């Protein structure tokens with residue numbers, strides 16, 4: 001059990017919880033919930049104050065979910081269920097705010113890149129050389145890492161458009177649908193988009209822009 005429930009402060013139902021690794025053998029505890037009422041209005045990323053922890057926000061989480069928001073939250077290093085930086089676990093400590101910033105980039109470097117380049121290379125060996133730029137494009141240079149990346153091939157907005165890709169590039173399409181999308185969704189611990197029901201947030205749109213644009217349509 002990653003979250004601690006008290007009689008008067010139960011864990012909101014349906015939590016996805018776990019730990020992710022950061023440099024220096026740091027483990028950070030996270031939790032996510034989907035909205036309990038539609039229509040889904042987005043996900044609130046709840047970052048706590050100094051000395052706080054996920055459990056303190058259970059009531060807020062439940063309120064947000066009832067209003068149609070998913071919630072994602074984590075314990076900062078040195079707090080709650082995350083690793084301590086000092087031998088005294090009761091003292092919070094962080095060298096600089098940049099440490100907090102780095103945690104996400106390391107997750108990408110340690111987990112996402114090695115896993116995905118192996119998958120991509122199984123389709124085309126040129127992707128063994130895959131790096132942050134393959135997905136992030138200019139965002140890897142200016143360090144914004146903004147996704148979706150408009151320089152990746154734009155995807156069509158129509159059924160006919162998809163039928164054309166299916167005919168011309170069946171292997172790549174198959175790979176994107178059956179490997180890249182589910183694998184990335186699992187790595188990022190985001191529910192995978194199901195085009196039939198339009199539920200779940202991680203779909204092609206996280207990486208690719210849809211519609212006409214500067215980049216060539218595939």
Ligand code: HEC
Nearest residue numbers: 104105108109112113116131132135145146147188206207
């Ligand atoms: C396989 C494709 C892929 C590769 C390779 C990849 N990323 Fe990402 N990255 C993503 C996706 C997709 C997101 C958006 C996740 C989301 O929105 O849930 C993301 C998000 C990020 C973010 C958060 C951006 C923000 O807006 O807050 C950072 C930082 C980041 N990546 C850094 C990196 C670094 C550094 C590397 C190389 C070590 C890297 N990524 C390699 C796909 C990739």
Ligand code: HEC
Nearest residue numbers: 134135152153165172176177180181184203204206207218
């Ligand atoms: C994690 C990011 C990511 C996700 C999610 C993703 N793609 Fe891709 N896609 C890429 C990358 C990276 C390339 C390779 C671009 C390159 O070679 O420059 C690519 C290439 C493609 C291509 C062009 C292949 C070619 O050879 O021209 C198509 C078509 C495509 N993706 C379709 C999809 C579809 C459909 C989905 C959703 C089911 C999807 N992609 C999901 C990252 C992603």
